[in-house]
Amino acid sequence: MEPGSNNPSSITSSILLCISLIFAPPLNETSMRITLGLLLILFLLGQTLIVFPAKDDLDPIKYGALSFQSSIAVVPLMGLMVNYMSFEVVLVPVLVTLSTFTILLSFFALFRRRWSPEDHGFSADLKSHFEVLRELFKTENRLDHILTVILIISIILAISLTAYLIVTPEEGERFTEFYILGPNGTASDYPTDLKAGEEGEVIIGVVNHEYANVSYRLEVKLNGEVISEKSIRLMHNETWEHPFTFRVKKAGKNQKLEFLLYREGLKDVYRSLHLWVNVKG
Numbered sequence: 001m002e003p004g005s006n007n008p009s010s011i012t013s014s015i016l017l018c019i020s021l022i023f024a025p026p027l028n029e030t031s032m033r034i035t036l037g038l039l040l041i042l043f044l045l046g047q048t049l050i051v052f053p054a055k056d057d058l059d060p061i062k063y064g065a066l067s068f069q070s071s072i073a074v075v076p077l078m079g080l081m082v083n084y085m086s087f088e089v090v091l092v093p094v095l096v097t098l099s100t101f102t103i104l105l106s107f108f109a110l111f112r113r114r115w116s117p118e119d120h121g122f123s124a125d126l127k128s129h130f131e132v133l134r135e136l137f138k139t140e141n142r143l144d145h146i147l148t149v150i151l152i153i154s155i156i157l158a159i160s161l162t163a164y165l166i167v168t169p170e171e172g173e174r175f176t177e178f179y180i181l182g183p184n185g186t187a188s189d190y191p192t193d194l195k196a197g198e199e200g201e202v203i204i205g206v207v208n209h210e211y212a213n214v215s216y217r218l219e220v221k222l223n224g225e226v227i228s229e230k231s232i233r234l235m236h237n238e239t240w241e242h243p244f245t246f247r248v249k250k251a252g253k254n255q256k257l258e259f260l261l262y263r264e265g266l267k268d269v270y271r272s273l274h275l276w277v278n279v280k281g
Contacts (some may be wrong), residue, residue: 048105074101176214177207178261178271183243193278196251200277204259205241208234215264222248222257251281 078097181203182189191200208214213235220228232240248255255277263270 048102048108172209174210176210176216176261176263176271177205178259178273179205180259180273180275181205190275191277192275193280194248195280197247197249198279199245199247201243201245202275203241204244205239206232206234206261207239208236211236216270217262217264219260219262220244220246220258221260222246223255248277248279251279253278255279 075098078101081097179187180190181187183191183201183203185203190202194200204218206216206218213233216232216234218228218230218232219226227246228244230242234240246257257275257277259273260269261271
């Protein structure tokens with residue numbers, strides 16, 4: 001086979017290598033994971049869809065463009081398929097679906113190549129590729145060459161925009177979840193009927209969706225009197241849950257147990273919750 005020829009077995013090896021490196025530490029925690037993921041989604045899948053053309057079917061530029069276009073046409077359909085298969089559209093099921101589909105097509109292309117003449121395999125002749133660019137402004141086929149370069153620029157812009165959107169995802173609404181649960185971890189069975197001196201327990205939860213590290217101050221009041229204070233610092237999407245116990249010594253109905261959450265930099269209460277507790281003597 002000629003040097004530089006597009007061997008299906010090498011594409012299959014590249015796919016398997018990409019998949020393993022996407023999950024392999026420490027690469028799975030770096031930007032390399034994004035680079036390999038884009039390579040798999042935007043090019044390798046499209047190359048197998050073309051089923052490896054013969055040597056004179058396409059020039060290198062059109063082959064690369066067609067690979068890219070085929071990939072971006074199929075990947076959304078794969079995502080829909082994952083969604084309708086009752087899987088959550090996250091990395092692992094999407095990657096498994098795309099990888100399986102791509103590897104199957106690679107084996108099909110390998111079978112096709114095996115039964116084709118050795119000198120008919122597609123090859124990327126970079127020398128002729130640069131000659132095409134050099135003759136861009138010549139009269140002959142001038143429009144065709146210009147359209148090809150526009151297509152290349154469009155592909156580069158599309159890849160750059162995709163990478164930018166992945167690296168810097170759009171921020172949604174900024175907010176903080178603040179909740180209280182019963183002692184069993186559900187939104188029920190709150191200790192609202194107690195005896196004087198009996199211990200009640202709730203679970204207090206705070207979730208940071210502020211797209212930044214935030215410091216909070218939690219304050220608990222009983223009938224207007226502060227009975228507990230705590231400082232909490234959370235990263236974006238971090239959750240804090242903690243059991244809280246209290247005792248009410250005086251009997252009486254509708255005694256107010258308040259949970260107040262203050263945010264760093266804000267003077268007023270940021271979030272507030274309360275329970276009405278009835279206490280028997």
